[in-house]
Amino acid sequence: MPDLPIGRARLLSYEKPYDPQPMIERLKALLKKHNESYREAALRAGLDHQAVRRILAGQRPSIPTCILLADHFGVNPNEFLELAGLPKLKIFDVQDAQTEHLPVEAIEVARDIARIKDPGIRRQVAEAIRTLLAKYFE
Structure with a gap:
């Protein structure tokens, strides 16, 4: 989907099945590493207090949710976007x-x-x- 406009790529990504397990595993590892509850992580990331719980229950996060969580945990947002089955954003492609x-x-x-x-x-x-x-x- 890299050649498509981001809006179109996002819509097409919702047509594909979403496997929540990789996102759930990564999120649980980060919660453990940061010693945070679901609620603490969500609020510190600037999300509503149930956002992390919904992701851990298998709901696909949105692009803004992925970006806010990645910023909170200090990881590249494209990692969360990819785990969520969403298109990666060029702005987060880091080239050294x-x-x-x-x-x-x-x-x-x-x-x-x-x-x-x-x-x-x-x-x-x-x-x-x-x-x-x-x-x-x-």
């Missing part, structure tokens, strides 16, 4: 102009990770690599 300073191996690993289509699996692979690196630097 400093890749020429990275070793070739690091760029190759990053490209391999980026090819993983499922955002949940992609995040798990990235976290596994970070865990290995943390052990290495201990």
Whole structure:
């Protein structure tokens, strides 16, 4: 859907089935990491007090809800948009102009990770690599 106008892409995304499980798992992990209740997270994100509960019950969040929650938790909004089955927004595509300073191996690993289509699996692979690196630097 990247070539379509965002409004059209959003409408088409609602025609596809929504699997809430990846969003629910990610949201629960962030709630645990930030030690917040559903209500606290929703209110701190600028949403109504039931917004997070509705998402955890399986309701697809809207684009503004994804952006507000991502901002609150400090993650890229495109991660939440993708988990919600909504179109990603170009404005949140972060390109690092400093890749020429990275070793070739690091760029190759990053490209391999980026090819993983499922955002949940992609995040798990990235976290596994970070865990290995943390052990290495201990």
